[in-house]
Amino acid sequence: MAPRGHNNSNSESESKGKSSNAAASTTTTRTGVKQRLSTAQQQYLKDLNHKNIHNNHPENKPLPNPVDFEEYSDEFLRQYKDKFQLNSADNLSLQGYLLGSRIGKHTYSAKRNQKNMPDARITKHKLAKSVKDHFENYNVREAECLPQFIYKVQNKKKKFRMEFKG
Structure with a gap:
């Protein structure tokens, strides 16, 4: 009776090569599937978060139409x-x-x-x-509107201060 690990191949090196190639081909397809699933899962989670998770802070209410x-x-x-x-x-x-x-x-x-x-x-x-x-x-x-607008934008977060030049 032949040993259990014995194949009907001509040499041991051929049998090892065949088994390693088969294992390598399954891992590459598995990792490819894993990457596709993780990408799909990430997209699903992004869509889920976008649709169902909201920040209900009072400051985040939608702004009214400026002309209404x-x-x-x-x-x-x-x-x-x-x-x-x-x-x-x-x-x-x-x-x-x-x-x-x-x-x-x-x-x-x-x-x-x-x-x-x-x-x-x-x-x-x-x-x-x-x-x-x-x-x-x-x-x-x-002539009045633009300088006021530029001043407000530039000094938006600054506090009022006076500078004395001597």
Whole structure:
């Protein structure tokens, strides 16, 4: 009976060469598969993270469209109106909306907010529309705007300091 490790080959060197070549071919295909799987897994993990993991920090909320003035706060719209001295009334506060109810219409404050009165107030939608109209029709003076912009960008994170030249 022949030993167990014996093949029907002519020499031992041939049998060792065949077995080492077979082992080498399986390892190269295995490593190739491993690399492809790891690349696919990495891509899957990136997609998974991109879709499902979000940072819900309050500062990371999406910014409003800069031209959509209805998204801005009442305070911002009032400041814009006051800065550019727009000829429109202030918008209604929460109390103004409450005065619009059936009972609130009989009060002195509600009567004062009617259209023909001098202190009448308007809705946020109307104020935003007047601010948007002014913004779109406002002529920008480049000689004033560009130096201010460059100064703000250059000194964005610097604190105010005075330098005395002697």
